[in-house]
Amino acid sequence: MKWKITCIQYDIAYGDPERNYAEVERRIERAMEEKPDLIVLPELWTIGYDLTRLDEIAEDEARRAKTFLAETARKHGVHLVGGSTAKRTAQGVFNTLLIYDREGSLCVEYDKAHLFQLMDEHLHLQTGAEKGLFELDGIPSAGVVCYDIRFPEWIRAHMSDGAQVLFVVAEWPIERLDHWRALLMARAIENQCWVVACNRSGSDPDHDFAGHSMIIDPWGEITAEAGEKDELLSGEIDTAAVAETRGHIPVFDDRRPELYR
Numbered sequence: 184m185k186w187k188i189t190c191i192q193y194d195i196a197y198g199d200p201e202r203n204y205a206e207v208e209r210r211i212e213r214a215m216e217e218k219p220d221l222i223v224l225p226e227l228w229t230i231g232y233d234l235t236r237l238d239e240i241a242e243d244e245a246r247r248a249k250t251f252l253a254e255t256a257r258k259h260g261v262h263l264v265g266g267s268t269a270k271r272t273a274q275g276v277f278n279t280l281l282i283y284d285r286e287g288s289l290c291v292e293y294d295k296a297h298l299f300q301l302m303d304e305h306l307h308l309q310t311g312a313e314k315g316l317f318e319l320d321g322i323p324s325a326g327v328v329c330y331d332i333r334f335p336e337w338i339r340a341h342m343s344d345g346a347q348v349l350f351v352v353a354e355w356p357i358e359r360l361d362h363w364r365a366l367l368m369a370r371a372i373e374n375q376c377w378v379v380a381c382n383r384s385g386s387d388p389d390h391d392f393a394g395h396s397m398i399i400d401p402w403g404e405i406t407a408e409a410g411e412k413d414e415l416l417s418g419e420i421d422t423a424a425v426a427e428t429r430g431h432i433p434v435f436d437d438r439r440p441e442l443y444r
């Protein structure tokens with residue numbers, strides 16, 4: 184399967200859902216001029232990291248984001264890795280990644296599993312406990328959120344279940360740009376999978392963000408990479424490269440899980 188992918192890297196308005204919905208709608212319209220098969224949005228694109236006002240700006244059961252993403256996917260006939268939003272539930276607020284296929288059907292609702300203490304997530308959010316596995320056009324895929332990429336065992340658990348493409352949505356600060364690039368490349372190389380990572384650009388009151396959304400092939404080569412500023416980053420992936428790479432160095436056959444305790 185070949186997919187043309189566009190990552191919408193932009194400067195999320197802090198704590199301002201109205202502005203963000205309008206901005207993302209406009210940017211998706213613009214991205215569609217290139218007719219991608221799949222569009223990716225960043226982490227917490229509805230509110231940014233304004234976690235102290237979640238009472239006001241988190242969405243009950245992520246209803247608004249779900250309606251917007253489903254309708255947008257259907258209207259444009261595009262798969263939407265719809266970034267994440269702050270989802271209010273009876274158990275508290277989750278940082279939730281939503282993925283829709285081009286018919287507007289929900290493929291996966293993944294709650295970020297690892298909360299990033301440096302950005303106070305542990306004070307305001309709940310941890311998820313389910314994997315972000317799904318299929319698009321019959322391709323087994325996985326989606327995770329930002330800090331999750333620092334946990335290779337979590338990503339491996341997805342890949343051992345057969346995923347071939349890893350989608351990462353993020354708000355990753357600039358001071359750890361070298362970690363962002365190295366971790367994404369490592370996840371691609373060790374799992375012999377495509378990595379499609381969409382970060383935000385710009386700043387909020389506490390952080391400057393890195394941009395550098397990227398697409399990495401199963402050999403670990405970066406095939407597309409954005410700069411620091413707002414950008415529509417486009418690239419193509421061919422999922423046949425996964426079987427080729429896994430056939431060349433059969434890491435998954437050679438694993439010795441009985442040793443890894």
Ligand SMILES: NC(=O)CCC(=O)C(=O)O
Nearest residue numbers: 299329330354355356359
């Ligand atoms: N939003 C996040 O999870 C940020 C993670 C991060 O910056 C890191 O270094 O890890």
